[in-house]
Amino acid sequence: MNSHHRPSSPSGTNLDPWYNNYADRAAGLSVSEVRALFAVASRPEVVSLAGGMPAVSALPQHLVVESMAKVMAEQGSVALQYGSGQGVPRLREHILDVMAQEGISGSVDDVVVTTGSQQALDLVTKLFINPGDVILVEAPSYVGAIGVFRSYQADIEHVLMDDDGLIPEALREAITRVKSSGRTIKFLYTIPNFQNPAGVTLTAQRRVEILQICRSEGILVLEDNPYGLLYFDGPPPAPMRSTEDEGVIYLGSFSKTFAPGFRVGWAIAPHAIREKLVLAAESAILCPSSFSQLVISEYLSTADWKSQINTFRGVYEERKNTMLAALAEHLPEMTWTKPNGGFYVWLTLPDYLDAKQMLPRAVTELVAYTPGTAFYADGGGRNKIRLSFCYPTPDQIRLGIRRLTTVINSEIDLLETFNATGPLQTIRQSRSFSAPPPDLD
Amino acid sequence: MNSHHRPSSPSGTNLDPWYNNYADRAAGLSVSEVRALFAVASRPEVVSLAGGMPAVSALPQHLVVESMAKVMAEQGSVALQYGSGQGVPRLREHILDVMAQEGISGSVDDVVVTTGSQQALDLVTKLFINPGDVILVEAPSYVGAIGVFRSYQADIEHVLMDDDGLIPEALREAITRVKSSGRTIKFLYTIPNFQNPAGVTLTAQRRVEILQICRSEGILVLEDNPYGLLYFDGPPPAPMRSTEDEGVIYLGSFSKTFAPGFRVGWAIAPHAIREKLVLAAESAILCPSSFSQLVISEYLSTADWKSQINTFRGVYEERKNTMLAALAEHLPEMTWTKPNGGFYVWLTLPDYLDAKQMLPRAVTELVAYTPGTAFYADGGGRNKIRLSFCYPTPDQIRLGIRRLTTVINSEIDLLETFNATGPLQTIRQSRSFSAPPPDLD
Numbered sequence: 001m002n003s004h005h006r007p008s009s010p011s012g013t014n015l016d017p018w019y020n021n022y023a024d025r026a027a028g029l030s031v032s033e034v035r036a037l038f039a040v041a042s043r044p045e046v047v048s049l050a051g052g053m054p055a056v057s058a059l060p061q062h063l064v065v066e067s068m069a070k071v072m073a074e075q076g077s078v079a080l081q082y083g084s085g086q087g088v089p090r091l092r093e094h095i096l097d098v099m100a101q102e103g104i105s106g107s108v109d110d111v112v113v114t115t116g117s118q119q120a121l122d123l124v125t126k127l128f129i130n131p132g133d134v135i136l137v138e139a140p141s142y143v144g145a146i147g148v149f150r151s152y153q154a155d156i157e158h159v160l161m162d163d164d165g166l167i168p169e170a171l172r173e174a175i176t177r178v179k180s181s182g183r184t185i186k187f188l189y190t191i192p193n194f195q196n197p198a199g200v201t202l203t204a205q206r207r208v209e210i211l212q213i214c215r216s217e218g219i220l221v222l223e224d225n226p227y228g229l230l231y232f233d234g235p236p237p238a239p240m241r242s243t244e245d246e247g248v249i250y251l252g253s254f255s256k257t258f259a260p261g262f263r264v265g266w267a268i269a270p271h272a273i274r275e276k277l278v279l280a281a282e283s284a285i286l287c288p289s290s291f292s293q294l295v296i297s298e299y300l301s302t303a304d305w306k307s308q309i310n311t312f313r314g315v316y317e318e319r320k321n322t323m324l325a326a327l328a329e330h331l332p333e334m335t336w337t338k339p340n341g342g343f344y345v346w347l348t349l350p351d352y353l354d355a356k357q358m359l360p361r362a363v364t365e366l367v368a369y370t371p372g373t374a375f376y377a378d379g380g381g382r383n384k385i386r387l388s389f390c391y392p393t394p395d396q397i398r399l400g401i402r403r404l405t406t407v408i409n410s411e412i413d414l415l416e417t418f419n420a421t422g423p424l425q426t427i428r429q430s431r432s433f434s435a436p437p438p439d440l441d
Numbered sequence: 442m443n444s445h446h447r448p449s450s451p452s453g454t455n456l457d458p459w460y461n462n463y464a465d466r467a468a469g470l471s472v473s474e475v476r477a478l479f480a481v482a483s484r485p486e487v488v489s490l491a492g493g494m495p496a497v498s499a500l501p502q503h504l505v506v507e508s509m510a511k512v513m514a515e516q517g518s519v520a521l522q523y524g525s526g527q528g529v530p531r532l533r534e535h536i537l538d539v540m541a542q543e544g545i546s547g548s549v550d551d552v553v554v555t556t557g558s559q560q561a562l563d564l565v566t567k568l569f570i571n572p573g574d575v576i577l578v579e580a581p582s583y584v585g586a587i588g589v590f591r592s593y594q595a596d597i598e599h600v601l602m603d604d605d606g607l608i609p610e611a612l613r614e615a616i617t618r619v620k621s622s623g624r625t626i627k628f629l630y631t632i633p634n635f636q637n638p639a640g641v642t643l644t645a646q647r648r649v650e651i652l653q654i655c656r657s658e659g660i661l662v663l664e665d666n667p668y669g670l671l672y673f674d675g676p677p678p679a680p681m682r683s684t685e686d687e688g689v690i691y692l693g694s695f696s697k698t699f700a701p702g703f704r705v706g707w708a709i710a711p712h713a714i715r716e717k718l719v720l721a722a723e724s725a726i727l728c729p730s731s732f733s734q735l736v737i738s739e740y741l742s743t744a745d746w747k748s749q750i751n752t753f754r755g756v757y758e759e760r761k762n763t764m765l766a767a768l769a770e771h772l773p774e775m776t777w778t779k780p781n782g783g784f785y786v787w788l789t790l791p792d793y794l795d796a797k798q799m800l801p802r803a804v805t806e807l808v809a810y811t812p813g814t815a816f817y818a819d820g821g822g823r824n825k826i827r828l829s830f831c832y833p834t835p836d837q838i839r840l841g842i843r844r845l846t847t848v849i850n851s852e853i854d855l856l857e858t859f860n861a862t863g864p865l866q867t868i869r870q871s872r873s874f875s876a877p878p879p880d881l882d
Contacts, residue, residue, distance in 0.1 A: 016713030017687060018661060021627060023571045023593075029720040056521040064521065065513050072506050080497040080505065080700035115556050115704075118727045126592070130464045144727065151567070151724045152464075186462060220459060246458060259521035261731040263556075272457030279470040283592045284725070286559045286585065289733060290702040 024131070028150035047400035050368040052196070052343055053391040054256050058315045059308065064259070067298040075294055083290040085282035087113025087266070091293045094300040095252070095266050101306070102228050102235075103242040104250065110268050112277045113288050117226060117253040117265030121148045123280040124222060124249055124267070128186045129154045134178050136188040138166050140346075140375030140384070142196045142224070145189055149377075155183060156377035163337065165202030166190055168209040175217055187220040187249075193236040194227045194342025197375045197386035201340055204237035211244050226253040226265075229309050231341035232317040246270045254296055256343075257309050262292035316343065319389040319397055326401035331408065336387075343390035346372075349383040349408065356382070358411050367403035465572070469591035488841035491809040493637070493784055494832040495697050499756045500749065505700070508739040516735055524731040526723035528554025528707070532734045535741040536693070536707050542747070543669050543676075544683040545691065551709050553718045554729050558667060558694040558706030562589045564721040565663060565690055565708070569627045570595045575619050577629040579607050581787075581816030581825070583637045583665070586630055590818075596624060597818035604778065606643030607631055609650040616658055628661040628690075634669045634677040635783025638816045638827035642781055645678035652685050667694040667706075670750050672782035673758040687711045695737055697784075698750050703733035757784065760830040760838055767842035772849065777828075784831035787813075790824040790849065797823070799852050808844035 042048075071079050086092070092111040099106065114120040121144070129135070131153035137146065139158035149156050157178055160170040171188070178185050188210075192202035202210070214221050223240050241250035253265035269277055281288075299305065323345055327336055336347045349355060356371035372384025387404075389397055483489075512520050527533070533552040540547065555561040562585070570576070572594035578587065580599035590597055598619055601611040612629070619626050629651075633643035643651070655662050664681050682691035694706040710718055722729075740746065764786055768777055777788045790796060797812035813825025828845075830838055 016711075018711065018714055021569055021661065022717070023567070023569050023574070025571075026568050026717060026721075029568075029717055029724065031720065051523075053523055056518055059521065061513060061517045061521075064517070065510070068509050068513070069506070072502060072509070076502045076505070077497055078702075080500065080502075080702040082492075082494055082696075082701045115726045115730075119725060122725045126464070127467050127470075128462060128464050130466075133464070144724075147724045151721065220462065255523075260523045261519075261521040263726065263728075263730040270457075270459065273459055276463070276467060276470055279472065280467075280592065283470065283585075283588045284560060284563045285556045285704065287704075289556075289704040289730060291733070292730060 025151060025153050028147075028153060030150075046363065046366050046368050047392055047396045047403060048368045049387045049389070049392065049397070049400050049404070050370045051391060052388055054260060054343075055312070055315050055319075055390060056259050056261070058311055059259055063299060063303045063308070064295070067295045067302065070302070071291070071294045071298050079291040079294045081290060083287045083293070085287045086278045087111065087288055088290065088293040088297060091264075091297040091300075092266075094297050097300065098229075098257075098305075099252065099268070102225070103238040104268070105242075106245075106268050110271065110274055112267045112269065112274060112281060113293060114265045114267060114281065115285060115288050116255060116260070116263045117224065117251040117267075118144055118148075119281070119284070120251045120265055120267040120277075121145055121222075121224070122151075123277055123284065124187075125149055125152045125154065127273070127276055127280055128220070130184075132183065133186045134183045135186060136171065136174055136178075136219070137377070138190055138195065138198070140197050140372060140381050141189065142191060143370070143374045145224070146375070146377050149189075154186075157185075158376065158378060158380065159188075161195070161198060161200060163200050165192060165195065165200050165206055166210060168206055168213060171210060171213055175213070175219070185217075185219055187222050188214055189222045189224065191224045191226075192240065193225055194230070194339050194344070196227075196342070197344050197370065197372075198346040199337040199339030199342060199344045200346075201236050207237055207240050208243075211240055211247070215244070215247055221248045222251070223248050224251045226251070226256050227342035229257055230313055230316055230343075232313065232320065233340055236341065241268060249273060257312065258296060258299065258305070262289070262296060264288065264292050264296055313341075316341075316390060319392070319394055320345070322394040322397045323387060323389040323401065326398050330401055330405040343388055345387045345389065347385040347387055349385065350412070351383045352415065353383050353408070353411055355385045358407060361411065362404065362407045365403045365407050367400045367407065369404065466592060466594050469588075469594060471591075487804065487807050487809050488833055488837050488844060489809045490828045490830070490833065490838070490841050490845070491811045492832060493829055495701060495784075496753070496756050496760075496831060497700050497702070499752055500700055504740060504744045504749070505736070508736045508743065511743070512732070512735045512739050520732040520735045522731060524728045524734070526728045527719045528552065528729055529731065529734040529738060532705075532738040532741075533707075535738050538741065539670075539698075539746075540693070540709070543666070544679040545709065546683075547686075547709050551712065551715055553708045553710065553715060553722060554734060555706045555708060555722060556726060556729050557696060557701070557704045558665065558692040558708075559585055559589070560722070560725070561692045561706055561708040561718075562586055562663075562665070563592075564718055564725065565628075566590055566593045566595065568714070568717055568721055569661070571625075573624065574627045575624045576627060577612065577615055577619075577660070578818070579631055579636065579639070581638055581813060581822055582630065583632060584811070584815045586665070587816070587818050590630075595627075598626075599817065599819060599821065600629075602636070602639060602641060604641050606633060606636065606641050606647055607651060609647055609654060612651060612654055616654070616660070626658075626660055628663050629655055630663045630665065631681075632665045632667075633681065634666055635671070635780050635785070637668075637783070638785050638811070638813075639787040640778040640780030640783060640785045641787075642677050648678055648681050649684075652681055652688070656685070656688055662689045663692070664689050665692045667692070667697050668783035670698055671754055671757055671784075673754065673761065674781055677782065682709060690714060698753065699737060699740065699746075703730070703737060705729065705733050705737055754782075757782075757831060760833070760835055761786070763835040763838045764828060764830040764842065767839050771842055771846040784829055786828045786830065788826040788828055790826065791853070792824045793856065794824050794849070794852060796826045799848060802852060803845065803848045806844045806848050808841045808848065810845065 092108040129152040159174045241248040250268040370386040372381025533549040570593040600615045682689045691709040811827040813822025
């Protein structure tokens with residue numbers, strides 16, 4: 001799926017005198033749907049259900065300002081200086097406090113602080129992937145991970161999910177399929193909690209089963225858990241890292257439980273891997289921001305961060321409820337996931353609709369979303385949409401879903417008109433939902 | 442020089458269950474001399490002439506605190522949020538103001554903000570280097586650049602320098618040598634001003650000549666200029682980027698003119714390359730820290746940053762003068778470079794001394810330095826030492842050079858004793874300096 005050819009972007013051809021000089025891996029760096037969307041969605045009149053921006057307005061700014069003031073007053077010269085490539089030891093201790101909330105114990109030596117957990121994804125991929133190596137990835141999966149994997153010329157092999165997360169039997173089949181093709185599997189990338197983009201959570205039993213499969217097959221697990229503490233009804237099952245030290249690299253982030261503007265995430269890795277991760281991190285950026293780390297460390301030691309996470313939970317749960325209610329009201333014939341935490345709902349359109357093709361119309365109607373194809377490396381997800389409830393207010397969410405409904409109905413009308421004399425029957429027969437959309441009947 | 446074999450670190454072998462899973466490029470991630478030194482040099486009783494830490498104590502902290510307070514009061518929700526992958530537009534405008542000081546003009550579109558200029562090095566290398574591609578690099582060169590280049594399996598080809606910087610004729614010869622070996626040169630990496638580690642500056646005439654060579658050979662220039670504004674007697678010649686837009690990627694940094702703790706640097710690149718750099722940056726970390734960028738932007742728009750750079754110049758010039766005077770007093774028979782700016786002096790020991798082997802003795806005598814071999818990819822620099830005058834106070838510098846003199850004299854005594862009955866004559870004959878060291882005669 002990762003073609004090793006040059007990109008054919010307009011700027012990448014005869015206008016670029018260095019066109020023939022790029023590394024092969026540069027072909028994996030293509031402009032994603034999501035990137036173009038960020039520009040569009042930033043216009044204030046557009047209700048964006050597209051991005052994954054956290055609700056930083058729910059974080060009292062005085063808490064941040066006080067932490068900063070204290071850091072500068074007490075450790076100013078440390079905050080302004082270079083620091084250790086692995087991260088400030090005191091912050092790594094605080095990260096273990098956060099991890100204890102999810103049942104993970106470890107040593108400060110096992111923690112590597114990164115510039116957002118995105119950088120941890122990049123470093124792990126750099127460390128393990130030769131061109132053509134296989135990464136097993138949920139179908140669908142985080143667009144930013146797919147981008148990193150491609151940038152190191154990985155072959156991305158999707159594994160099916162259902163409402164209970166990754167399907168163990170599908171994992172076994174994928175492993176057999178890849179092995180019989182002679183390729184090498186380097187790791188399984190999974191977001192077990194409130195998955196991005198699908199919003200589903202891996203059950204406890206499946207976690208055990210997937211760990212058993214990976215252990216017996218010698219496959220490393222890369223467990224990405226940025227949303228684990230942002231649950232609604234109750235906590236998700238314990239992370240895989242809580243029962244398996246040697247076979248799991250765990251990724252965490254302060255972007256969702258504090259603020260993304262500081263770019264602080266972390267990896268907890270088996271000892272030997274951790275050593276190499278630190279070297280890779282030093283090579284990439286020398287060290288993470290001392291200032292950012294000390295501010296977060298100060299916040300975690302003086303503020304009531306657990307209660308703040310509880311506040312975030314309340315904010316996101318209200319928005320999720322608003323979105324699900326709006327979907328039920330306006331698009332009752334469609335299907336969508338019911339997340340128990342996190343940021344995202346995954347909407348399935350009638351299978352004759354193309355969410356990416358429909359996007360310009362949506363932007364005209366002042367609503368943005370992320371088309372499902374962004375979350376597949378193989379062109380899948382054509383009739384899927386990721387809806388983010390994290391950033392817009394409940395009122396904006398209601399407005400956004402109303403606008404989206406208008407867009408979907410117009411698109412169906414258009415298709416009906418266009419197909420009135422021809423393939424409409426085919427379209428009708430291919431519908432995957434039971435109740436036909438009102439506009440078609 | 443970059444052997445593509447597995448690293449043989451103690452942890453990398455039978456203790457690591459994932460030993461056989463790493464990518465080939467992971468072999469390039471070995472622990473450098475400098476890294477081990479950072480741990481040693483952080484002990485307070487050691488005078489460290491080793492690291493490259495700026496004198497952040499010369500930056501009035503109230504300027505930083507005021508910028509932070511203003512950012513949080515006026516743009517708090519932006520500072521805490523994700524931002525653009527290319528960097529905050531307002532900061533990119535301020536970067537152009539800084540660049541104007543060095544005679545570089547450009548568009549805000551050409552600037553990419555990075556997590557320190559180290560990240561720009563990483564992204565450029567990722568973008569251009571296939572395994573085995575050649576990077577032309579000054580001999581000696583920045584240890585962190587050599588590390589990044591190795592981590593992408595580049596072949597590093599050193600090009601000789603003298604007191605006037607990179608030698609154009611040596612560049613021509615290196616190009617011929619590499620081409621005749623059938624390998625591909627991807628770029629020339631150069632630090633023209635107050636070079637790290639050699640402390641020398643490329644003359645204006647050579648800049649013209651080197652640009653001509655690279656233009657006619659189709660070789661991209663990666664111009665790394667973290668110290669350019671930190672000159673002593675007068676500004677260095679204009680950067681190569683000031684006369685050549687399409688063939689030069691320029692790297693800048695706020696780590697030396699403001700503070701490294703925020704991790705903000707930048708690249709100015711030809712348009713098509715810049716587009717790919719942004720994609721690579723987004724893949725690596727999504728976006729640089731909004732908070733760090735806004736604080737620096739605020740500092741640049743409200744503080745008298747030009748006068749602050751002047752303050753830094755005074756601090757570093759005094760330290761440089763102190764170091765040169767101490768060297769002249771204690772080690773008159775040795776040779777060293779006389780930098781007109783920046784952080785470093787490059788000391789040449791008698792060629793029968795091994796600076797790396799001597800380092801444990803130095804640490805015992807409570808002085809640290811960086812052995813020359815760290816700055817070569819080919820084992821060169823055995824009798825060279827990089828001395829940093831950026832961080833220690835003048836008193837510490839005097840003490841450090843006294844201690845270093847004791848170490849060097851003891852080492853010569855030891856060699857004399859060891860060789861009294863044998864190869865001493867050989868050693869004496871191989872001395873490259875005119876006046877013999879007092880302890881030997």
